[in-house]
Amino acid sequence: MKKIILILLLIISLSANDRITICGTGDSQELLSALALAYEKDNLNSKIAIEDSIGSGGGIKSVVFDQCDLGRVARGIKKSEEKYNLNYIEFAKSAVVFVTNPNIDKINNITTKEVVSIFDGTTKRWENIDEHSEGKIYIARREAGDSSTTVIEKNIDNYKDIKELAGKVIFTTPKTVNIICKYKNTIGYLPLSQAINKKLNILSLDGIEASVENIMQDKYKLVVPFGLVYKGKLSKLSKNFIDFIFSEDGKKIILSHGSIPSFRLSR
Numbered sequence: 453m454k455k456i457i458l459i460l461l462l463i464i465s466l467s468a469n470d471r472i473t474i475c476g477t478g479d480s481q482e483l484l485s486a487l488a489l490a491y492e493k494d495n496l497n498s499k500i501a502i503e504d505s506i507g508s509g510g511g512i513k514s515v516v517f518d519q520c521d522l523g524r525v526a527r528g529i530k531k532s533e534e535k536y537n538l539n540y541i542e543f544a545k546s547a548v549v550f551v552t553n554p555n556i557d558k559i560n561n562i563t564t565k566e567v568v569s570i571f572d573g574t575t576k577r578w579e580n581i582d583e584h585s586e587g588k589i590y591i592a593r594r595e596a597g598d599s600s601t602t603v604i605e606k607n608i609d610n611y612k613d614i615k616e617l618a619g620k621v622i623f624t625t626p627k628t629v630n631i632i633c634k635y636k637n638t639i640g641y642l643p644l645s646q647a648i649n650k651k652l653n654i655l656s657l658d659g660i661e662a663s664v665e666n667i668m669q670d671k672y673k674l675v676v677p678f679g680l681v682y683k684g685k686l687s688k689l690s691k692n693f694i695d696f697i698f699s700e701d702g703k704k705i706i707l708s709h710g711s712i713p714s715f716r717l718s719r
Contacts, residue, residue: 472689475503476511476524478625479599480678483544483645483709484524490705491696498689505624508599512538515683521690523681526599526643538681543697546643546711547662548600548674551652555636558584561656564608570639571611573618578637591619592631592640599676600625600641607673643676644710664712678711 474484481502488500503520511523516536529540550562559582569575570589578585594601605612622628625642629650632638644662647654654662657674666672682690696702703713 470497470689471499471501472521472687472693473501473503474522474524474680475506475514475520477508477526477599478505479526479546479643479646479676480524480544481505481626481646482649483678483706483711486705486709487697487702488693490701491693495692500689500693505626507624512536512681515681518683521682521687525679525681526676527602528677528679529681536683538683540679540681541694542677542679542714543694544645544678544706544711544714545667545675546645546678546709547667547672548603548641548676549644549647549662550639550641550655550657551632551647552655553632553636553638554651554653556585556639556653558582559653559655561659563658567608568610568614571617571619572614573616587637590635590638592622592628592638593617593619594628594641595621595623600643603674603676604641645678648710662710664707664710667712677714
């Protein structure tokens with residue numbers, strides 16, 4: 453009987469060591485899912501669970517209370533969070549892009565003035581943006597404090613000054629993707645890494661495409677960082693997975709999602 457118990461405990465211990473959970477922002481959810489899948493193919497006994505979005509703040513709290521091994525964040529650690537003494541690693545950067553349902557296929561560019569006019573409710577129809585398009589404009593926007601929203605507020609003049617934003621607030625990036633894909637005439641914004649493999653119409657901003665080259669040359673200004681946070685010392689699997697992210701194979705996956713691999717700097 454004692455032998456059976458010892459064997460069971462050993463199996464449980466091995467299973468725990470071969471599995472990690474990564475939770476947090478939806479902004480890097482798809483990218484990390486692709487990285488996890490690639491890692492698992494070469495490490496068949498390992499399991500990396502990429503949980504559904506609970507936001508950057510949710511990821512940090514989950515790490516603090518030992519509910520997940522690594523937290524996904526689309527920002528740095530806030531001053532109010534420094535008390536938790538978490539470690540932070542930035543692994544990529546992604547453009548924040550404006551996207552539409554694919555039925556708005558005559559428009560491939562939007563100006564910052566048009567963005568403000570749409571999101572403040574002044575411009576209500578697509579024909580006011582492009583004579584070859586038509587219909588009411590529907591808006592799927594993120595909540596105040598969201599990482600992409602914060603980037604837009606910092607880089608688009610007058611956006612932060614809008615007193616009452618038009619449209620519907622969506623609270624996760626994956627839900628934003630689903631809503632824009634589902635409903636015609638809808639516009640929204642999200643990280644390019646979440647949009648690039650979807651049937652979405654990705655818009656240039658002021659004639660500048662959100663390409664890797666334009667981001668690296670600082671021509672495209674709307675950029676969000678992707679990071680991971682953890683508490684204390686990394687487990688063996690967490691360390692190995694992070695090493696994979698920064699490997700040449702990992703960098704190729706990051707680039708294939710329209711994002712830029714970061715240098716390995718930790719805090």
